[in-house]
Amino acid sequence: MKVLISGASVAGPALAWWLRRHGITPTVVERAPAIRPGGQAIDVRGAALTVVERMGLLEPVRAARTRMRGSSMVDSDGNELWRSTEFAPSSGRFDSDDVELLREDLTALLAAHTAGVDHRFGDSIASLRQDDTGVDVQFAGGDRERFDLVVGADGLHSGVRRLAFGETPLQHLGSYVAVFTAGNVLGLDDWQVWVRSDSAGAGI
Numbered sequence: 001m002k003v004l005i006s007g008a009s010v011a012g013p014a015l016a017w018w019l020r021r022h023g024i025t026p027t028v029v030e031r032a033p034a035i036r037p038g039g040q041a042i043d044v045r046g047a048a049l050t051v052v053e054r055m056g057l058l059e060p061v062r063a064a065r066t067r068m069r070g071s072s073m074v075d076s077d078g079n080e081l082w083r084s085t086e087f088a089p090s091s092g093r094f095d096s097d098d099v100e101l102l103r104e105d106l107t108a109l110l111a112a113h114t115a116g117v118d119h120r121f122g123d124s125i126a127s128l129r130q131d132d133t134g135v136d137v138q139f140a141g142g143d144r145e146r147f148d149l150v151v152g153a154d155g156l157h158s159g160v161r162r163l164a165f166g167e168t169p170l171q172h173l174g175s176y177v178a179v180f181t182a183g184n185v186l187g188l189d190d191w192q193v194w195v196r197s198d199s200a201g202a203g204i
């Protein structure tokens with residue numbers, strides 16, 4: 001069976017690993033020129049813990065955990081409204097089995113675990129034409145190939161979903177998030193500070 005997976009972040013490589021385990025070596029196409037670094041934290045909890053354990057990755061995933069010590073919330077003048085050494089809003093309770101780790105640490109582990117899978121970086125699916133026996137895929141880079149199955153693991157704004165099902169409206173909830181790296185000007189040590197302004201919430 002020839003399977004094409006679009007997206008090499010979390011879902012794509014995880015599926016590639018499981019397919020290989022069942023005797024299918026998929027192709028993974030990723031728009032970026034390499035596995036993308038960066039991103040925020042990912043929580044591995046619930047069913048995801050079981051999946052990671054069955055993939056033999058629980059130990060390295062646990063070793064990469066963020067190890068937050070606590071969190072606090074301040075108002076826009078810097079006055080502390082509350083603090084907790086028991087939980088952080090991003091990751092939940094510290095005494096649970098859940099693991100919070102940086103997205104790029106998880107994707108690096110998954111990428112190492114799927115070495116040998118045919119990765120096509122810097123390319124994407126331009127068009128899909130499905131018939132009763134398979135899917136003809138036209139890649140943006142010019143290649144054309146036929147697959148038995150195409151899987152969209154290309155994120156919230158999935159290109160595969162748009163090509164297969166047309167525009168599916170996302171409901172915007174009025175929130176915006178910006179994530180970037182900054183110097184440790186607040187002197188934080190594995191500690192989250194959330195800033196609550198009068199009009200809306202904002203976090204670090």
Ligand SMILES: Cc1cc2nc3c(=O)[nH]c(=O)nc-3n(C[C@H](O)[C@H](O)[C@H](O)COP(=O)(O)OP(=O)(O)OC[C@H]3O[C@@H](n4cnc5c(N)ncnc54)[C@H](O)[C@@H]3O)c2cc1C
Nearest residue numbers: 007008009010011030031040041042043090124154155159
């Ligand atoms: C600011 C922020 C904070 C977050 N915090 C948390 C958190 O604290 N805990 C938590 O559990 N989760 C968190 N998340 C969510 C988490 O990042 C996602 O759930 C997770 O990354 C989803 O993985 P994915 O593999 O489905 O898709 P994505 O990580 O979105 O990856 C999609 C991949 O597909 C590629 N791609 C996109 N379009 C195409 C295309 N047309 N062709 C080929 N490739 C394509 C992209 O380059 C990317 O590599 C956060 C997300 C954000 C944005």
